[in-house]
Amino acid sequence: MQRILFVCLGNICRSPAAEAVFAARARDAGLRVATDSAGTSGWHVGEPPYGPMIAAAARRGYDLSALRARQVSADDFAAFDLVLAMDRSNLADLAALRPAASSAELALFLGQGEVPDPWYSRDFDAALDLIEEGADRVLARLGATGA
Numbered sequence: 001m002q003r004i005l006f007v008c009l010g011n012i013c014r015s016p017a018a019e020a021v022f023a024a025r026a027r028d029a030g031l032r033v034a035t036d037s038a039g040t041s042g043w044h045v046g047e048p049p050y051g052p053m054i055a056a057a058a059r060r061g062y063d064l065s066a067l068r069a070r071q072v073s074a075d076d077f078a079a080f081d082l083v084l085a086m087d088r089s090n091l092a093d094l095a096a097l098r099p100a101a102s103s104a105e106l107a108l109f110l111g112q113g114e115v116p117d118p119w120y121s122r123d124f125d126a127a128l129d130l131i132e133e134g135a136d137r138v139l140a141r142l143g144a145t146g147a
C-alpha cells in the first residue's frame with residue numbers, strides 16, 4: 001500500500017485539503033492508500049484546519065474538521081513512499097530535510113505548477129480547484145503504475 005504525505009507551510013489550508021480530497025477520491029477509485037499531511041513550519045501544530053478552508057471544503061463534500069496540524073520531520077521520509085509539496089518553497093524546505101539515504105519520492109503535488117497559498121490570496125475555492133485537479137493527477141499516476 002502506498003503511503004502518501006501532503007505538505008504545505010502551515011498544514012491548516014492546502015495540505016489538509018489535499019489529504020482529504022485525495023483520500024476521498026482514492027476511496028471512490030477503490031485504491032488502498034495511507035494518507036497524512038504536515039507543515040514545513042510548526043506555527044499551527046495541534047490546530048484544526050483554518051475555518052474558511054473547512055467551510056469551502058465542506059461545500060464540496062470533504063470533511064476536514066477532525067484533522068490537526070503537525071510539523072513534518074526527517075522521519076516522514078521513512079514513514080512515507082511519496083511526499084508531495086504544494087509549492088516550490090515547500091519543496092526546497094523538504095529537500096533540505098530529506099535524509100540522503102531516503103528512497104522516498106519527493107515532488108510537487110501538481111507536477112510542475114504550484115497551489116498558491118490561500119492564506120494570502122483568500123481564494124479557497126481556487127485552491128480547491130487546483131487540489132482536486134492534483135488529486136486526480138496523482139491518482140492517475142498511481143493507477144498507471146499499478147501501485
Ligand code: 4NP
Nearest residue numbers: 008009010011012013014119
Ligand atoms: P497553508 O497556509 O500552508 O496552506 O496551511 C498557511 C497557513 C498559515 C500561514 C501561512 C500559510 N501562516 O503564516 O500562519
